[in-house]
Amino acid sequence: MPTLRVRLPFDGSPRLTQSFGARPEVYKQFGLVGHNGIDWGTKVGTPILAVADGKAVEIAFKDDAKGADANGFGNYVKLEHAWGQSLYAHLSKVDLKKDDTIKEGAQLGLSGNTGFSSGPHLHFGMRVSPYNTGDGWRGYTNPAWFLLGAGFNEAVDSAQLADLSRKLQTAQQSEATARQELATAQSGFDFQRQELTTQADLYRERVSDLLRRYAGQIPPSTDLLSSLEILVQKDAWNFERQELTAQANLWREKVTELLRRYMPGQLPANADPLATLDALMKQWSEELKQARSSQLAGLAASFAASLPPVEDTLSSRTRARSRSN
Numbered sequence: 001m002p003t004l005r006v007r008l009p010f011d012g013s014p015r016l017t018q019s020f021g022a023r024p025e026v027y028k029q030f031g032l033v034g035h036n037g038i039d040w041g042t043k044v045g046t047p048i049l050a051v052a053d054g055k056a057v058e059i060a061f062k063d064d065a066k067g068a069d070a071n072g073f074g075n076y077v078k079l080e081h082a083w084g085q086s087l088y089a090h091l092s093k094v095d096l097k098k099d100d101t102i103k104e105g106a107q108l109g110l111s112g113n114t115g116f117s118s119g120p121h122l123h124f125g126m127r128v129s130p131y132n133t134g135d136g137w138r139g140y141t142n143p144a145w146f147l148l149g150a151g152f153n154e155a156v157d158s159a160q161l162a163d164l165s166r167k168l169q170t171a172q173q174s175e176a177t178a179r180q181e182l183a184t185a186q187s188g189f190d191f192q193r194q195e196l197t198t199q200a201d202l203y204r205e206r207v208s209d210l211l212r213r214y215a216g217q218i219p220p221s222t223d224l225l226s227s228l229e230i231l232v233q234k235d236a237w238n239f240e241r242q243e244l245t246a247q248a249n250l251w252r253e254k255v256t257e258l259l260r261r262y263m264p265g266q267l268p269a270n271a272d273p274l275a276t277l278d279a280l281m282k283q284w285s286e287e288l289k290q291a292r293s294s295q296l297a298g299l300a301a302s303f304a305a306s307l308p309p310v311e312d313t314l315s316s317r318t319r320a321r322s323r324s325n
């Protein structure tokens, strides 16, 4: 329990109307996790007292029904203490100026109904050092813990109850969330298990189908795993054959298209394109051979034509021999 003790900000015992942490749904609009102080139903004009020795660090006052902070604390006083700060809000009158010092139990103003308020009350807040203004409570902590003492226990008890019920609510929400997450995970697992079971069933079917198809191709004494291995190899070979067939078909189509494009009318409707191409190649090479031999014949003829007549050559030789004899 904290060792810091402060007095109540009034004399008498007004009713505690709202505990610290209450109505998170209302205080969300102020960027708060919940009510960040304690409210007491003080009548307008009730003297409000400093809970400890301190100094006024912030004064907000406007002589108006709604006060200085019309949508929030209305007219208020914030005191600085050795241990932190105290706040007194919704006041009708303020007796301090900024930087005034004040003694514990001295009057700092009168309670009222200014600002965000549905009836005359005092909102009392405490910041205890070290505090963090970004903690969702703007650094305020439950004052009930520091108000323990004669006449204050009732307030503390109800504040404690409110705290406990808030914690219980949070715990219940976490439990519900955890249960939901568990259910989601469970259904995710169920789905995966089903998927795997389906795959396993499919595989099992495929295997039994393969075994049925290739029955007789596997030696009778072969165990299941070896049988599967044999079948897998067969299957791979089938796959390869399929691939080759597909490629051959593509090639055949390509050749057909070429023949149609370059040999219009020469390819009978039902002709096997590869055989046709083969025949055409043979024909073309024959034609080429013939063309070459006729070219050779032509060359030989023109060469022969360039020689002197055969008769002349023979008679001149004869003549030369008879002269040497």
Ligand SMILES: [Zn+2]
Pocket (backbone or CB within 6 Å): 018, 035, 037, 038, 039, 122, 123, 124
């Ligand atoms: Zn309040």
